[in-house]
Every structure is written in C-alpha cells, then in structure tokens.
Amino acid sequence: MFYYQFNTEGFVTAMVRSKTAPEGVDYFASDTMLSMGRMKLDKETEEVVYYKYSASEEDTNIPRIKIATKDINIRE
Amino acid sequence: MFGYRTLGFGVNNAIAAAGGVSIIESIQQVEITIASGTNAGNTTITEVDLDYSVIFIDYGKFGGLTQTDTGGNTDDTNAYAFLSNSTTVGISRSSFASFAITAVVTVVEFKSTAVDSIQWGYTFGTGAADTAAITSVTTSRTSLLYAGCSSYETGTDQGDSLSSLELTSSTLVTANRDVSTANLLAAFWVIEFATGITDSIEEFEVAITGDTATSATTTITSVTTSRTMLFPGGQRSDTAALEVDRDSGYLELTNGTTATLTRNTGNAADIAIVATAVQFDADHIDSIQRGTVTMATGDTTKDVTVTSVTTSLSLLSALSCTSTSSSAIAPEQQFFTSEIVDSTTIRFTKGATGRDVILSWELVEFF
Numbered sequence: 001m002f003y004y005q006f007n008t009e010g011f012v013t014a015m016v017r018s019k020t021a022p023e024g025v026d027y028f029a030s031d032t033m034l035s036m037g038r039m040k041l042d043k044e045t046e047e048v049v050y051y052k053y054s055a056s057e058e059d060t061n062i063p064r065i066k067i068a069t070k071d072i073n074i075r076e
Numbered sequence: 077m078f079g080y081r082t083l084g085f086g087v088n089n090a091i092a093a094a095g096g097v098s099i100i101e102s103i104q105q106v107e108i109t110i111a112s113g114t115n116a117g118n119t120t121i122t123e124v125d126l127d128y129s130v131i132f133i134d135y136g137k138f139g140g141l142t143q144t145d146t147g148g149n150t151d152d153t154n155a156y157a158f159l160s161n162s163t164t165v166g167i168s169r170s171s172f173a174s175f176a177i178t179a180v181v182t183v184v185e186f187k188s189t190a191v192d193s194i195q196w197g198y199t200f201g202t203g204a205a206d207t208a209a210i211t212s213v214t215t216s217r218t219s220l221l222y223a224g225c226s227s228y229e230t231g232t233d234q235g236d237s238l239s240s241l242e243l244t245s246s247t248l249v250t251a252n253r254d255v256s257t258a259n260l261l262a263a264f265w266v267i268e269f270a271t272g273i274t275d276s277i278e279e280f281e282v283a284i285t286g287d288t289a290t291s292a293t294t295t296i297t298s299v300t301t302s303r304t305m306l307f308p309g310g311q312r313s314d315t316a317a318l319e320v321d322r323d324s325g326y327l328e329l330t331n332g333t334t335a336t337l338t339r340n341t342g343n344a345a346d347i348a349i350v351a352t353a354v355q356f357d358a359d360h361i362d363s364i365q366r367g368t369v370t371m372a373t374g375d376t377t378k379d380v381t382v383t384s385v386t387t388s389l390s391l392l393s394a395l396s397c398t399s400t401s402s403s404a405i406a407p408e409q410q411f412f413t414s415e416i417v418d419s420t421t422i423r424f425t426k427g428a429t430g431r432d433v434i435l436s437w438e439l440v441e442f443f
Contacts, residue, residue, distance in 0.1 A: 005209060014208030016197035019127070022209040023247055038228075038259075053171065053228075 003028045004048075004067065010041045012048075027067050041067065096443025097359040099190035099273060100389055101128065103442075104183045105415060108167050110155060112176050118166035124159070124185040130194060130265045131157040131165060132182045132393060135308050135349075136224045137234075137411045138324065138435070139394030144427040145175030146408050148232045153407045156224030156263035157181050158196060170226040170261070179224075180413035180425075182391055190273050195266040196223065199251040202259050208249045213268040215246050219277055219352040222310040223263035233316035234405050235323060236260070240310035240350035243279055254314035254346065262310070269354075275299075276355040279309065281348050282327065282335050288342035291325075296353055298332045303361040305440045306335075309350035311396055320399035320410050323347055326368065326436040327395040339398045340434065349396060362389070362441040369424065371412065371433040377425045384419045385441040392416050394424065397435035406431060 003025045005014040016022055027041065029048075038051040038059075046069065050062040102124060110117040133140035137154060147153065152173035160166050167179045186194075193213065199206035220241045227237040235255040239262040242250040251262035269277075282294040306329055313323040325339035327349045337349050363385065371378040394414040401410070408427040414437060417423045426433060 012200050013206065014197060014199050016195050016208055016210050018195045018197075018211040019193065020211050022211045025209050 001028050001030060006041045010043060012039050012041070026069050029065065029067050096362055098443050099187050099360050100442045101125070101185040101187050103388060103391060105180065106165060106183065107178060107180050108165065109176050109178045110167060110169055112174050113172055115170065115172050116166055116168040118160060118164050120163055121165050121183055123162045124183060125188070126159055126162055128188055128191055128194060129159060129183060129185040130221055130267060131159065131223060132184060132221065132391060133157045133179060133224045134394045134414060135222065135311055135396040137407070138396040139412065139414050140181060140224065141177060141179050141411050142413045142425055142427045143175065143177040143408050143411060146406070147173060147175050148405070148407050149173070150227040150229035150232065150234050150237045153177060153411070154225050154227050154237045155179060156198070156226055156261065158223070158263065159183070167224070168226060170228050178413070180415050184391060190270055191267060192217070192270050193268040196263070197249070198261050198263040199249070200259065200261045202256060204253050204256045206251050206262065207244070210247055210249055210266055212246045213266060215243060217271065217274060217277060218243060218266060218268045219307045219354050220249065220279065220309055221265040221267060222308045223265055225263060226261045227258060228260070229258035232404065234318035235313045235316040238310070238312050238318070240281065240312050240348060242350070252312060254312045255316050272357060273360065274354055274356055277352060279350070279352045280335055281350045282337035283346065283348035284325070284337060284339065285346040288344060290340065290342045291336055291338045293330070293334050293336045295333055296335055299353055299355040301329055301332050302364055303358055304329065304353050304355040305364065306351040306393065306395060306438055307354055308393060308395065309352055311349040312347065314346045317404040319402055320397065320405050321402050324396060325349060325398050326434065327351060328368070328436050329353065329366065340400050341402060351395070360443055362443050364441070365439040366437065368434065368436045371424055371426060371435070373432045374429050376427070376429060377423055379417070380422050381420055382422055382439055385439065387416050387419055389443070390416055390439060390441045392422050393438045395436045395438060397433045399431055399433055401431040
C-alpha cells in the first residue's frame with residue numbers, strides 16, 4: 001500500500017510504500033501515482049489534484065484519483 | 077513505447093554455494109531509458125517479490141544515470157528508480173525534456189528469510205531537511221539506500237538536486253540539502269534485515285567543511301572490510317553550480333575503521349557524502365573488491381578487469397566521483413553509469429568526451 005503525507009495546505013510532502021501504515025499517516029492508495037511530485041489533496045472530495053509542472057493550476061489532463069483514509073481502510 | 081535491454085546477466089535462482097548461505101534470490105542489472113519528450117521509462121524484469129526487493133541506482137547522476145545530449149537543466153537530467161510492480165522497474169524525472177536520459181540500475185531480490193521489511197518512499201519539498209514518516213523499524217538492523225531524485229529546478233543549478241538521507245529515528249527518514257530552493261523529490265529504500273543476517277549496521281557521513289582540504293575521513297566502529305558493503309545514501313554540496321572537481325568527491329572504505337571522501341580541488345565549498353556500512357554475517361559474502369579509476373577526458377567507456385565473480389550473485393556500486401574540471405557540471409560529460417559486463421569486467425560509461433571523471437567502486441559477490 002502507498003501511504004501519502006500532506007502538509008496543512010494539502011500539498012504532498014512524502015510517500016511511503018509499506019505493508020502497514022506509518023504512525024500518524026492518514027491517507028493511502030493501492031497504486032502508485034507517477035508524476036507524483038506536484039499534487040495536492042482536496043480534503044473535501046478526498047481526491048488528489050495534479051498541478052501543471054510550471055504553474056499553480058490544476059492539470060486537467062491527468063485524472064483526479066480518489067485517495068482513502070485509514071478510517072476507510074479499517075472497514076475493508 | 078520505451079526502449080530497454082537487459083544487460084549481461086539475468087536471474088539467479090540462487091542455491092547456497094559451498095561455504096556460504098545465500099541471502100540472494102535474484103540480481104538483475106537493467107538499462108532503462110526515458111525517451112525524449114516523456115518523463116518516465118520502464119522495462120520488464122523477471123518477476124520479483126516486492127516485499128523483498130530493492131533497486132540500486134548508486135549516487136544517482138554519479139553512478140546510475142547518463143545522457144548524450146548537452147541539456148543541463150536539473151529537472152531534465154535527474155531521475156529516481158522504483159518498482160511499479162513485480163515485473164516492471166521504472167525511472168522518472170519531473171520534466172518532459174526533449175532529450176533522453178538512461179539509467180543502469182540493479183534490482184536485488186533478497187530471500188524472504190533475509191529481510192523483515194522493505195519500504196520505498198520519498199520526501200517532497202523545498203526545505204533543507206524534508207521528512208517522511210515510515211513504519212517503525214529496528215534501527216540496529218536497518219539500512220537506508222538512496223533511490224535517486226527528481227528536481228523541479230528548471231535551471232542548471234545541479235547542486236540543488238543533491239541530497240543525503242538520514243534514518244533520523246525508527247519512524248522517520250530525513251532528506252538533507254545544503255542548497256534548497258526548488259522542490260525536490262528525494263527517493264529512498266528502507267531495508268530492515270532479519271536478525272542474524274548482519275553483524276553491524278552504521279550510517280555515517282564524511283564531510284569536508286570550512287576549509288580548502290581535498291579529503292576528509294570519518295571514523296566508524298570497527299568492521300571486517302571483506303564482508304562490509306557500503307549502501308549509498310546520497311551526497312550534498314553547498315554550491316549551486318556543482319563544479320565536480322570541488323563540489324563532489326568519491327567515497328572509499330579505507331580500512332576497518334575509516335571512510336574517506338576525496339575531491340580533486342581544495343575549495344571553500346562544503347561537501348558531504350553519506351553511506352551505511354552494512355557488515356554482513358561471514359556466511360553471506362563471498363568476496364568484495366574495491367578500487368578507484370579515472371575515465372579520461374577522451375573516454376566514453378572505461379573497463380576495469382576484476383578477479384572473477386559469479387555475475388548472477390554480484391552487485392557493482394559506484395561511490396560517486398570527482399573530476400579535474402573546474403567548470404559547472406556538464407551532464408553528458410560527467411554523469412556516468414556502472415555495470416558488470418562479464419565475470420572479469422566492470423564498465424563505467426559517460427555520454428560524451430570532454431571531461432574526466434575520477435570515481436570509486438565496490439563489487440560485492442554474495443554467496
């Protein structure tokens with residue numbers, strides 16, 4: 001599983017692929033995301049939004065990907 | 077879409093050799109190209125178990141990457157390596173540059189009995205010390221391994237892409253930089269060996285700081301060099317332009333208690349290199365050979381003859397480099413890859429002639 005860490009603004013700060021969740025890490029996805037540097041979490045929709053490489057605007061060419069929380073994982 | 081070839085040798089379904097106990101399931105050395113106009117490339121490998129496999133890309137641009145184009149922008153020229161799935165290994169950069177870059181990496185699959193856990197991850201940010209939370213490990217049995225980087229520095233400040241890894245605690249990895257302006261994705265592996273596989277593990281840093289020295293040493297807890305392998309942990313420089321003669325050095329395990337960093341030119345620039353000395357149990361290492369070599373100005377390849385090894389059980393690491401060139405780095409002339417060609421030959425390759433590269437290497441043959 002891929003566990004994603006975001007800062008308070010929602011931008012990704014780290015990712016770890018591990019069998020179990022690191023302590024304090026709330027979001028995960030079952031598949032890795034390439035071009036993963038410039039992405040931000042939309043906390044309302046729990047989707048990852050990709051940003052254009054050279055601008056602070058969403059790259060709509062890359063589909064948003066739903067990301068889950070550990071709370072959801074617990075039910076699985 | 078992406079071209080690839082498998083180099084030299086393939087999978088070893090390792091059987092314990094006489095005199096030793098194998099911890100290796102397979103070792104695969106592969107070449108991967110990110111084609112012009114794309115930001116990722118991949119190649120197919122013989123199936124490995126993701127829970128027990130890692131990728132060695134040495135010190136990234138110094139040992140694991142090369143290019144023939146003269147393009148020097150940092151976002152175009154750096155890449156990190158990852159396992160997409162059990163049969164696919166990939167590399168990625170942040171830009172879609174109009175030229176190709178190539179990596180030579182080695183996928184090592186340990187036997188399931190040799191490791192307790194393997195984690196792969198990255199830090200991302202603009203800081204001097206970006207962190208990633210990891211699942212808790214036993215630090216005395218755990219080594220970090222540098223996995224490359226992708227930079228969002230759109231200029232030629234290659235120093236901005238240099239980072240070194242630190243296992244800060246049992247649950248935290250830190251990527252440190254001395255030049256930090258643009259976003260950097262610094263990738264890493266966390267390898268937690270099983271009890272009894274290693275005799276000692278020590279992460280160390282060798283730094284040349286605050287003076288014009290050409291070398292520096294660090295004392296480590298005594299190890300037996302014939303069964304101690306250095307796992308690359310990245311390097312740093314405080315100079316954005318990255319002149320390889322002064323802003324980069326090569327690492328050597330000089331003896332059982334000393335690691336040495338050597339650069340060509342004394343300069344006020346501060347540099348550092350990080351590695352983890354992993355002393356394996358005597359049953360697991362058949363041989364270790366080490367050396368330094370110069371790729372001359374006119375070379376694009378340099379072959380070194382070594383004592384015969386079993387290639388399917390061997391891993392070559394380049395431990396970074398220096399140069400006599402005092403100009404800002406030229407990736408096509410100073411980025412280089414390392415590979416095992418056959419049982420008695422190792423090869424280092426850069427994309428073009430024009431500058432020399434002085435590097436150190438370590439060839440580990442497992443049982």
